[in-house]
Amino acid sequence: MKTRFDIITCQPHLLTGPFDHSILKRAQDKGLVEIHLHDLRQYAINKHGQIDDYAFGGGAGMVLMIEPIAKCIRGLQAERQYDAVIYMTPDGQTLNQPMANRLSLLQNIIILCGHYKGVDQRVRDLFVTHEVSIGDYVLSGGELAAAVLADSIIRIIPGVLNDESSALSDSFQDNLLAPPVYSRPADFEGHAVPEILLSGNTPKVEEWRFEQSVQRTKALRPDLLTDNKNITS
Numbered sequence: 001m002k003t004r005f006d007i008i009t010c011q012p013h014l015l016t017g018p019f020d021h022s023i024l025k026r027a028q029d030k031g032l033v034e035i036h037l038h039d040l041r042q043y044a045i046n047k048h049g050q051i052d053d054y055a056f057g058g059g060a061g062m063v064l065m066i067e068p069i070a071k072c073i074r075g076l077q078a079e080r081q082y083d084a085v086i087y088m089t090p091d092g093q094t095l096n097q098p099m100a101n102r103l104s105l106l107q108n109i110i111i112l113c114g115h116y117k118g119v120d121q122r123v124r125d126l127f128v129t130h131e132v133s134i135g136d137y138v139l140s141g142g143e144l145a146a147a148v149l150a151d152s153i154i155r156i157i158p159g160v161l162n163d164e165s166s167a168l169s170d171s172f173q174d175n176l177l178a179p180p181v182y183s184r185p186a187d188f189e190g191h192a193v194p195e196i197l198l199s200g201n202t203p204k205v206e207e208w209r210f211e212q213s214v215q216r217t218k219a220l221r222p223d224l225l226t227d228n229k230n231i232t233s
């Protein structure tokens with residue numbers, strides 16, 4: 001199965017970099033993911049490239065108009081069925097790992113990036129199926145947030161990572177933070193790697209990693225443990 005992202009933005013240049021490297025690039029090269037950027041200005045209401053206008057009722061800041069966005073979304077929806085039309089917005093549901101897991105099961109996803117004061121409310125009412133925030137702060141535009149969301153989804157699509165168990169052992173997959181990791185040298189200026197990791201005893205290593213995860217979570221994010229009845233001791 002291939003996952004297709006159609007990202008609608010008035011700043012497409014902000015999104016050319018993030019998908020051209022590393023795992024996100026490899027996912028596309030492997031044919032598992034397609035990313036299509038759509039420049040909102042191509043759908044402008046006039047020859048001046050207008051896509052935004054003043055807010056009714058006054059006040060500072062421009063609003064992305066409904067007509068260009070409607071035209072773009074309807075054009076895409078005429079070509080294929082979409083599982084989600086996601087608007088990136090600070091008042092959306094905050095992105096977390098379970099949400100990324102759920103979205104990674106979808107095949108065709110539109111992501112709409114806002115700008116200025118955001119999009120005309122009627123876009124949200126008529127076209128948007130999901131509203132996602134990447135945290136309680138305000139960015140200038142939805143592009144970086146869209147890249148964060150897409151990355152969190154793409155890396156867990158089956159086949160994207162060379163070793164899928166790697167994603168499963170990351171933080172948040174199990175209500176736990178990840179354990180510490182070490183690589184060579186085994187001793188750096190007197191700072192040695194924990195002995196157990198050099199033992200070759202895989203079950204013991206796994207046990208140690210689990211204990212480290214629990215300790216770390218208790219220390220740094222005890223809130224994660226409250227929902228997990230198995231890991232309270």
Ligand code: SAM
Binds near residue numbers: 113140142143
């Ligand atoms: N007036 C909006 C508000 O107060 O909720 C903020 C608009 S913000 C300056 C412009 C755009 O950036 C938003 O439409 C949204 O697409 C994006 N954005 C800003 N912060 C975001 C966040 N935390 N998560 C997701 N998108 C965000």
